[in-house]
Amino acid sequence: MGVKVQDYREFMDEVLVDENTIGKRVAELGAQISREYTSRELLVVCLLRGGLTFTADLTRHLTIPHTLDCMSLSSYSVGRYASSGNVRVNLDLMTNIEGLNVLLVEDIVDSGRTLAHVLQMLKTREPRSLKVCVLLDKKYRREVPVEVDYVGFDVPDKYVFGYGIDIDEHFRHLRFIASADMQKYRKTS
Amino acid sequence: MQDYKDFLEEVLIDEKTLQNRIKELAEEINRDYAGKDLLLICILRGGIVFLVDLMRHITVPLQLDFMAVSSYGAGARQSGGSVRLSLDLKTDIRNKEVVLVEDIVDSGNTIAYVLEFLQTRQPSSLKVCTLLDKEERRETPVPIHYRGFSIPNKFVFGYGLDLDEHYRNLPFIAVADQKKYRTPE
Numbered sequence: 340m341g342v343k344v345q346d347y348r349e350f351m352d353e354v355l356v357d358e359n360t361i362g363k364r365v366a367e368l369g370a371q372i373s374r375e376y377t378s379r380e381l382l383v384v385c386l387l388r389g390g391l392t393f394t395a396d397l398t399r400h401l402t403i404p405h406t407l408d409c410m411s412l413s414s415y416s417v418g419r420y421a422s423s424g425n426v427r428v429n430l431d432l433m434t435n436i437e438g439l440n441v442l443l444v445e446d447i448v449d450s451g452r453t454l455a456h457v458l459q460m461l462k463t464r465e466p467r468s469l470k471v472c473v474l475l476d477k478k479y480r481r482e483v484p485v486e487v488d489y490v491g492f493d494v495p496d497k498y499v500f501g502y503g504i505d506i507d508e509h510f511r512h513l514r515f516i517a518s519a520d521m522q523k524y525r526k527t528s
Numbered sequence: 529m530q531d532y533k534d535f536l537e538e539v540l541i542d543e544k545t546l547q548n549r550i551k552e553l554a555e556e557i558n559r560d561y562a563g564k565d566l567l568l569i570c571i572l573r574g575g576i577v578f579l580v581d582l583m584r585h586i587t588v589p590l591q592l593d594f595m596a597v598s599s600y601g602a603g604a605r606q607s608g609g610s611v612r613l614s615l616d617l618k619t620d621i622r623n624k625e626v627v628l629v630e631d632i633v634d635s636g637n638t639i640a641y642v643l644e645f646l647q648t649r650q651p652s653s654l655k656v657c658t659l660l661d662k663e664e665r666r667e668t669p670v671p672i673h674y675r676g677f678s679i680p681n682k683f684v685f686g687y688g689l690d691l692d693e694h695y696r697n698l699p700f701i702a703v704a705d706q707k708k709y710r711t712p713e
Contacts, residue, residue, distance in 0.1 A: 344565055344589035380529065385576075387594060395580035398697040404529035406693040409572050411594070411615055430572075430596055430615040434693075508591045508619070512583035527565075 343527070347500070347510055350523035356492055358514040361474075361502060364491050365393070368472065369400020372442065372489065381405040382439045384432065386412065386457070389446030392503030392511070393474045393491075397444060408434045414453060426456040436466040446503050447475040447494075451485035458485065475499065475516065492516075532685070532695055535708035540684060541677055541701040546659075547581065553657065553674050554585030557627065565589045567624045569617065571642065572596040574631040577688035577696065578659045578676075582629065593617045597638060611641045621651040627674070631688045632660040636670040643670070660684070660701070677701075683709075 356364075372381075383405050385394035398407060411430035441461065448454050454471065461469055472489035479496045498521050500506045501513035507526055541549075557566070566588050570579040572595065583590060596615035626646065633639055639656065646654055657674035664681040683706050685691045686698035692711055 387572075388592065391576060391592075392580050395577045399577075399699055401697055404694060405697070406690075407573060407576075407696055409576075409596075505592075508593075509589065511592055512586055512590050514584055 344509055345525050345527065347513065347517070347519075350519050350521070350525075352497065352518040352520045354515050354517045355494055355497070355499060356502075356516040361491075361514075361516065362396075365396045365474075366400045368489050368491060369397050370402075372397075372472065373400070373402040376403050376405075376440060376442075379403075379440050382434055382436060382441050383407050384441060384443050385409045386443065386445045387430070388511070389503050389505070390444050390474075393446055394444045397472070406434065408432045410457075412453065412457060426453055426460070428460075436461065436464050439466050440468045441466045441470070443469070443471045445471065445473045447477060447499070448473045448485065448487055449477045449480045451481050451483040454487075455483045455485045474502070475504075529694065529712060530710055532698065532702070532704075535705050535710075537682075537703040537705040539700050539702050540679060540682070541687075543699040546676075546687060546700065549676050550578070550581050550659075551585050553676060554582050556674060557582075557657070558585075558587050561588045561625060563588075564625050565591070567591045567593060567619060567621060567626045569593050569595060569621075569626060569628045569646075571628070571630060571639075572615065574688050574690070574696075575629050578631050579629045582657070591619065593619045595642070597642065599638075611638055611645075613645075621646060621649050621654075623650070623652045626651040626654045628654070628656050630656065630658040632662060632684075633658045633670055633672060634662045634665045636666045636668040639670050640668040659687075660689075 381403060383398055387409055410432055413427050413429055415425045415427055470488040473487050474491040475494045476490045477494055477496055497518035499516055499518055500510045501516045503511050505511045595617055597611045598614050630639060655673040658672055659676035661672060661675050661678045662681055663678060683704045684701055685695045685704055686700050686702045688696050690696045691704060
C-alpha cells in the first residue's frame with residue numbers, strides 16, 4: 340500500500356472561509372436566486388466533482404421549483420494550472436435544456452477557460468437563460484472574460500481545498516475552505 | 529409546479545432525525561475504517577445530498593468518486609436487466625476499501641448489478657451504505673452494511689429523492705399521496 344494520506348493540518352496555510360461563514364453566504368445566495376427566479380422554472384446544473392457540496396447545500400436554500408442535473412467535464416490539456424485546452428464532456432446532461440432557465444453551479448472559477456467553453460457549448464442548445472453561480476472567484480487568475488452572476492467569495496490566488504474542493508482527490512469533505520502551503524504538502528502514492 | 533404541501537401525506541423522517549442518524553452512520557464508518565483509507569462511491573444523482581452530509585462527519589482519510597448508470601431501454605431496471613454505465617469511476621478501486629453510498633435500495637436490481645461489476649475490479653473490500661431501505665420491494669438480495677432507516681413501501685420524496693426530478697432539495701423525507709400528486713407536463 341502507498342504512503343498514508345497526510346493530515347491536512349500539516350500543510351494548511353490558513354482557513355480562508357470557515358463553516359459558519361460559508362453556511363450564511365450559501366443561504367444568502369439561495370435566497371437571492373429564489374427571488375430572481377420567482378415563477379420561472381429553474382434547472383440547476385452541478386459541475387462535478389468540485390461543485391457537489393456547494394450544490395447540495397445551495398439547493399436546500401432554494402424555495403422555488405427546480406430540477407437538478409449534473410455534468411462531468413475534464414480538460415484535454417494536462418494539469419490543474421494548464422487548463423487552456425478544450426473541454427471534454429465525461430457525463431452530459433440528461434435534460435434537454437432548450438427553452439429552460441439554466442443555472443450552472445461551480446466550485447471555483449479561475450482562468451475562466453473551462454467555464455467559458457462550457458457556456459459556449461451549452462448556448463448552442465438554446466436555453467432560455469444561462470447563468471453561473473460560483474462559490475469561489477479567483478479573479479486575479481482570469482485569462483478569459485466570463486460573466487459570473489452569483490459569487491460566494493472572492494479568494495486570493497492560493498491553492499485552496501475543502502468544502503468540495505480536493506487536492507489529489509482528498510479533503511473534499513472538510514467543512515471549511517483553506518489554503519495550502521504546497522511546499523509542505525506531500526502527494527499520496 | 530405543484531406545491532408539495534398539496535400532496536404531502538406525511539413527513540416520514542424529519543430533518544433532525546435524518547441528520548442525527550447520518551452522524552451515527554458516519555461514526556460507525558469511522559470506527560470500522562480507523563487506520564484505513566476509504567473511498568466513497570456515489571451513484572448519481574439521488575445519492576448526492578446524503579453523500580455530502582455523510583462525508584462531512586467522516587474523519588478517516590477519504591476519497592470520493594462517482595458513477596452514473598442508466599438502463600438499456602425500458603424495463604431494464606427490472607429484474608435481470610443489465611445496467612449501462614454512463615459515467616465510470618475515475619479511480620481504480622483495486623485493493624481499495626470501498627463503500628457504495630445510495631439514497632435508497634428498492635428492488636435492489638441496479639445496485640446488485642453495480643456491486644457485481646465493481647467486484648470484478650477486486651477492491652480489498654466493498655460495502656453498501658444506504659440511507660433508506662425499502663425491503664418489501666426487494667427482488668434481488670443486496671448485502672447492506674450501513675442502513676439509515678428501513679421504510680415501508682410508500683411513495684417517498686425529499687432529501688435527494690425526486691418526484692419527476694423535483695423536490696430533491698427538501699431537508700426531510702416525506703410520503704406523497706399519489707392520488708393528489710400531478711405529474712408536471
